[in-house]
Amino acid sequence: xxxxxxxxxxxxxxxxxxxxxxxxxxxxxxxxxxxxxxxxxxxxxxxxxxxxxxxxxxxxxxxxxxxxxxxxxxxxxxxxxxxxxxxxxxxxxxxxxxxxxxxxxxxxxxxxxxxxxxxxxxxxxxxxxxxxxxxxxxxxxxxxxxxxxxxxxxxxxxxxxxxxxxxxxxxx
Numbered sequence: 230x231x232x233x234x235x236x237x238x239x240x241x242x243x244x245x246x247x248x249x250x251x252x253x254x255x256x257x258x259x260x261x262x263x264x265x266x267x268x269x270x271x272x273x274x275x276x277x278x279x280x281x282x283x284x285x286x287x288x289x290x291x292x293x294x295x296x297x298x299x300x301x302x303x304x305x306x307x308x309x310x311x312x313x314x315x316x317x318x319x320x321x322x323x324x325x326x327x328x329x330x331x332x333x334x335x336x337x338x339x340x341x342x343x344x345x346x347x348x349x350x351x352x353x354x355x356x357x358x359x360x361x362x363x364x365x366x367x368x369x370x371x372x373x374x375x376x377x378x379x380x381x382x383x384x385x386x387x388x389x390x391x392x393x394x395x396x397x398x399x400x401x
Contacts, residue, residue, distance in 0.1 A: 253399040254392065256335035262391055263333020263341035269384045270343070271328045274377045275313055277320045283379035290319040291373040321363055321377060324349075330356040343378070 273279075278287040293301070301316035301323060310316065311325035321327060330345045345356035366374030380388065 254339040259341040267331045279377035280381045287381045290375045293319045
């Protein structure tokens with residue numbers, strides 16, 4: 230009988246613990262976590278670094294083609310090139326619209342997704358489609374893939390630390 234009582238007690242602890250976790254990792258908090266991650270990815274990408282696979286180290290994005298540099302120089306003269314880049318810098322920031330549209334969306338308890346909102350004015354396509362095209366590249370047009378969206382190992386570590394800190398405070 231004592232072992233059954235112990236199991237019931239542990240079940241109650243598990244239920245109480247799960248409720249506390251659910252309350253702590255609510256959509257508002259998870260959106261804050263997602264916003265910070267989106268800011269980290271945007272900042273890293275604007276410095277010219279991507280990540281080939283989630284959880285790996287950052288790597289320099291491939292250099293721009295001569296034709297792209299030429300186009301960006303024209304855009305700069307017209308005042309259309311973002312002040313967050315230069316004509317020769319590979320950082321997915323011609324206008325700044327794509328990275329600026331990266332937004333967290335709470336999808337379930339304890340989960341958040343990053344998504345690209347809206348349409349890109351210059352290219353007249355959805356920002357999510359443009360991000361996919363940048364990630365995959367286009368071999369037929371000699372455009373290398375520029376994977377950037379996944380978090381690096383360090384960015385992932387910071388997200389986990391943020392969540393652990395929040396849980397530690399909730400249980401202390």
